[in-house]
Amino acid sequence: MQRITSATAADLFDIAATRRIEQAASAALPAHTLMRRAGLAVAKLAMAIAPHARTIWVACGPGNNGGDGFEAAAQLRHRGFFPVVTSIGDEGMLPPDAKASLQRARDAGVTFASTPPSDYELAIDALLGIGSTRPPEGAMADWLEKMHASGQPVLCVDVPSGLNADTGTLAQGVSPAQASTRTCITFLTLKPGLFTAQGRDAAGTVWFDDLGCGAFKDQPTARIAGAPEAQPRNHASHKGSYGDVAVIGGASGMAGAALLAGSAALHGGAGRVFVGLLDPSAAPVDTARPELMLRDARTLDLSSMTAVCGCGAGEAVGELLPAVFSSAAALVLDADALNAIAADGVLQAQLASRGKSGSPTVITPHPLEAARLLDRSVGEVQADRLAAARGLAARFGVVAVLKGSGTVVASPGEAPPIINLSGNARLATAGTGDVLAGMIGAALAAGRPAFEAAREAVWQHGHIADTWPADAAPLTAGTLARRAPV
Numbered sequence: 001m002q003r004i005t006s007a008t009a010a011d012l013f014d015i016a017a018t019r020r021i022e023q024a025a026s027a028a029l030p031a032h033t034l035m036r037r038a039g040l041a042v043a044k045l046a047m048a049i050a051p052h053a054r055t056i057w058v059a060c061g062p063g064n065n066g067g068d069g070f071e072a073a074a075q076l077r078h079r080g081f082f083p084v085v086t087s088i089g090d091e092g093m094l095p096p097d098a099k100a101s102l103q104r105a106r107d108a109g110v111t112f113a114s115t116p117p118s119d120y121e122l123a124i125d126a127l128l129g130i131g132s133t134r135p136p137e138g139a140m141a142d143w144l145e146k147m148h149a150s151g152q153p154v155l156c157v158d159v160p161s162g163l164n165a166d167t168g169t170l171a172q173g174v175s176p177a178q179a180s181t182r183t184c185i186t187f188l189t190l191k192p193g194l195f196t197a198q199g200r201d202a203a204g205t206v207w208f209d210d211l212g213c214g215a216f217k218d219q220p221t222a223r224i225a226g227a228p229e230a231q232p233r234n235h236a237s238h239k240g241s242y243g244d245v246a247v248i249g250g251a252s253g254m255a256g257a258a259l260l261a262g263s264a265a266l267h268g269g270a271g272r273v274f275v276g277l278l279d280p281s282a283a284p285v286d287t288a289r290p291e292l293m294l295r296d297a298r299t300l301d302l303s304s305m306t307a308v309c310g311c312g313a314g315e316a317v318g319e320l321l322p323a324v325f326s327s328a329a330a331l332v333l334d335a336d337a338l339n340a341i342a343a344d345g346v347l348q349a350q351l352a353s354r355g356k357s358g359s360p361t362v363i364t365p366h367p368l369e370a371a372r373l374l375d376r377s378v379g380e381v382q383a384d385r386l387a388a389a390r391g392l393a394a395r396f397g398v399v400a401v402l403k404g405s406g407t408v409v410a411s412p413g414e415a416p417p418i419i420n421l422s423g424n425a426r427l428a429t430a431g432t433g434d435v436l437a438g439m440i441g442a443a444l445a446a447g448r449p450a451f452e453a454a455r456e457a458v459w460q461h462g463h464i465a466d467t468w469p470a471d472a473a474p475l476t477a478g479t480l481a482r483r484a485p486v
């Protein structure tokens with residue numbers, strides 16, 4: 001059993017792949033082995049979460065997820081705990097494995113009840129796993145509501161009930177995290193839906209158990225990549241070794257966004273950082289960051305630079321984009337640059353042509369910007385974030401960073417997309433997107449390939465928030481860019 005953290009690197013498999021893997025594993029083992037192992041793993045984790053629990057409520061559904069719950073209840077009873085099982089569905093319709101585990105729970109002396117216990121110290125959610133097909137209703141919906149509102153910890157078996165394990169979307173009527181602290185133990189494969197969209201809140205801390213089946217060689221659906229390797233710097237290096245970043249943005253009244261991206265590129269290790277402001281009346285120097293070289297955006301020669309284009313750029317950036325596409329050695333497109341592209345078919349074709357030429361290019365849309373680029377609604381983007389990111393990468397031939405809970409980084413090539421596990425809600429403050437664009441720019445300027453530059457910067461960006469001192473002032477985009485709470 002392994003706890004999954006932002007440092008974990010692993011393959012993720014969708015439901016269809018998981019079913020294939022389960023069938024192969026099941027065929028190679030004596031009947032009922034996988035469910036016994038799954039139930040034992042649930043029981044062990046339950047004992048670790050609530051070692052002093054007097055009563056453990058186990059809510060079991062009509063399929064094999066419920067079977068895992070019956071099995072866990074039997075194992076807990078054998079170890080001196082008092083599980084109370086409530087179950088949904090017709091006993092005669094249970095799949096064979098689940099039926100066998102139900103019998104084992106009865107034989108172990110587990111208590112069965114028609115309603116949840118009034119007092120309990122841990123709830124085990126074994127209502128629905130990867131076989132969830134429709135929104136829970138009736139008793140199932142009531143039990144989910146009760147367990148998540150109670151404030152007692154909830155241990156989700158395989159997948160939080162009602163969560164789509166492929167996409168991380170929750171069935172209608174099922175709420176993400178409420179009062180409860182959530183833990184999820186997932187089996188055989190790590191599923192992408194646990195880590196993006198509503199999955200992070202619904203699953204809480206994720207544990208993985210391969211049920212003794214080892215790693216699978218199939219092409220993964222996606223990956224989690226863990227902490228990037230440090231990029232050591234040669235002693236005999238100089239500012240030219242780490243490249244030039246040129247931020248293009250900062251229309252009238254929005255210079256701050258461009259300066260934040262510039263500061264992030266600077267603290268991200270770029271050799272030199274130019275900030276090309278679109279506001280002709282902008283001040284000639286940023287006295288708080290004199291390292292930044294402020295210029296008129298139109299005067300910058302981008303042919304040997306990484307351009308970070310769009311932060312606070314307003315509509316004016318649209319005119320500059322054709323020249324930026326054709327001249328920038330490497331390019332990050334954010335915010336207003338993405339909005340300008342979404343509104344103009346010619347710019348879209350030019351971006352796709354740049355992507356096709358192989359010039360390093362990264363786009364960093366949040367869900368609304370992604371929706372505009374794909375001509376879809378935000379709801380459609382969020383309904384399948386992996387597909388949206390892959391679609392953007394393929395359409396424009398660029399690396400696409402779809403921001404949000406569980407940021408997705410997709411390449412236009414064959415590599416499976418990455419879901420980033422670092423970061424937290426501290427990042428939900430104005431300007432943190434500009435900072436990310438600047439950080440990616442610095443990694444590109446240092447010569448990292450576009451996909452690596454994007455995923456490493458995304459991870460670092462989240463990691464700074466994860467390691468923000470609890471007693472420090474709240475994270476702001478400015479302090480995030482400087483990587484320090486001062």
Ligand SMILES: NC(=O)C1=CN([C@@H]2O[C@H](COP(=O)(O)OP(=O)(O)OC[C@H]3O[C@@H](n4cnc5c(N)ncnc54)[C@H](O)[C@@H]3O)[C@@H](O)[C@H]2O)[C@@H](O)CC1
Nearest residue numbers: 034035038063064065128129130131132133134135136158
């Ligand atoms: N077969 C085995 O040996 C193993 C099974 N495993 C467990 O089995 C799970 C998959 O089992 P299943 O394929 O039976 O799927 P589930 O147990 O997730 O549920 C499928 C059943 O729930 C019903 N259902 C779906 N949505 C519903 C809703 N909203 N309200 C009421 N009923 C609903 C379906 O009609 C079906 O009867 C995994 O998630 C995992 O927990 C794992 O333990 C690995 C081993």
Ligand SMILES: [K+]
Nearest residue numbers: 125128159161
């Ligand atoms: K479940």
